[in-house]
Amino acid sequence: MQLFIPDIGTLVKLEQDWQFTLYDEYKNISLFQKLNKKRENQIIELPKDLVLKIDRIYIKKGLSQFSSITFRIPKPKNKREEEEMPLNKIYSGVMFWVKLHEINGTEFSIVLKNEETKKFFEKFYFEMERDVIEKFGLQKCTKLMAQINFLLGSGVNINNLSTHENYDQFLDKLLKRIKENDFMSEYIHTSIKKEIRDYKISKLI
Helix, strand or coil, rough: CCCCCCCCCCEEEEEEEEEEEEEECCHHHHHHHHHCCCCCEEEEEEEECEEEEEEEEEECCCCHCEEEEEEECCCCCCHHHHHHHCCCHHCCCEEEEEEHHCCCCCCCCEECCHHHHHHHHHHHHHHHHHHHHHHHCCCHHHHHHHHHHHHHHHCCCCCCCCCCCCCEEEEHHHHCCCCCHHHHHHHHHHHHHHHHHHHHHHCCC
């Protein structure tokens, strides 16, 4: 078994119909309303292929009865996403939480829109992280990683990255977002430009 702990913002798809207890609590009101269900603790079912976004993970020592994950059901942003997750048009905008023991064992898959871009960027990210630590120390590395997370956009990080863009298109978008004129921004700019060049050359070979 491979350990996987999702980060906030990770998209997952149900690989089977999912039955769980929906508790009569204010954070679950939108799902009660969407399903047109009476507000009382009851077993409900969500359909296979529905895409969910991890919104909150609550685990506290000594209070396992309250361990839970909160999900949101994202709305498709364009026609392509409507085709990829048609059920989300029906359920979008809903937020709900489920106790951890009712989540464990459920068949989910991680939604990766372009696996090559995800794989290449992870490799680039970790190589850059190691390089900065070795050359400039941990403090500057922390600043560098914070700047990269800013470039990725609100709520996006190396753990939950999911994009349709090809790798060079994705990197070019990051380049255009660089605003600051300091040492770390210059380092990121130079590193990304080299990565784009190396990627394009690799495609020609």
